[in-house]
Amino acid sequence: MKKDGTSGLNRTLLGKLLVTAVVMFGFAYALNPFYRQICEALGLNVLTQKDGTVEYDQNTQVDATRSITIEFDANSQGPYRFRPTVASMTVHPGELATVTYEVVNTQNRDVAAQAIPSYAPQNAMQHFKKVECFCFKQQALKPNEARQMPVMFYIDPKLPRDVKTITLSYTFFEVGGMDKTAAN
Structure with missing residues (x-):
């Protein structure tokens, strides 16, 4: 008899656990709609209009009333060839832009x-905001390797209005630790 009593308690517990699992699943399922x-009523996180077409808003952070010329240097x-692929570009503050620098390791x-x-x-x-840049980390270059390296950036719209031109200059130099022939 003792075996049946324990078995009955196990069945009761299993039933309660199954009911709890079904209720939790139902709650989670109903939570999404x-x-x-709530988001639609408050205007939050709305990606599509009622008719199903996608609405693209213009980036309100872009200040189209002024242009900034960015010069690249x-x-x-060391024995590298290092240069920007364009000498300059014109951007609006807040606008995302990309420039590419090219480096060639002329060493063997x-x-x-x-x-x-x-x-x-x-x-x-303080107003030149880089999103992606090769300058964030060291670059390992093989002998005679050429590489295109992007800089993705935007100019903070809080840039003073009297600044019309910004020059971005990079100095590319060798750091220690890679010369294996010197160790021999």
């Missing part, structure tokens, strides 16, 4: 190099 209704400390050995940026005028530095 409920969440959508490159210097290298592996090297590790790093690029350090500088800005003119100096107060433009």
Whole structure:
């Protein structure tokens, strides 16, 4: 009899657990439409209009009333060829832009190099926002390797109105640790 009593308790517990699991699943299933209704009523996270067409809003962070000329410069400390692929571009503050720099390792050995940026005028530095940049990390280059390296950026719309031109300059130099022939 003791075996049946334990078996009955196990069945009761199993039933309660199954009911709890079904209730939890039902709650989670009903939560999604409920969440959508709340977001739609409040105008939050609405990606499509009622008719199903996608609505593309213009980026309100872009200041189309003014243009900034960005000049690009490159210097290298060592036997590299390093240059921007364009000399300048014109952007609106807040607009995402990309420029590409090209580097060629003219040596017949592996090297590790790093690029350090500088800005003119100096107060433009805090308004020049890089999203992606080769300068964020060291670059390992094989002998005679050529590489295209992007810089994705935008100019903060809070840039003072009197600044019309910004120069972005990179100095590319070798850092230690990659020369295997010197260790031999």
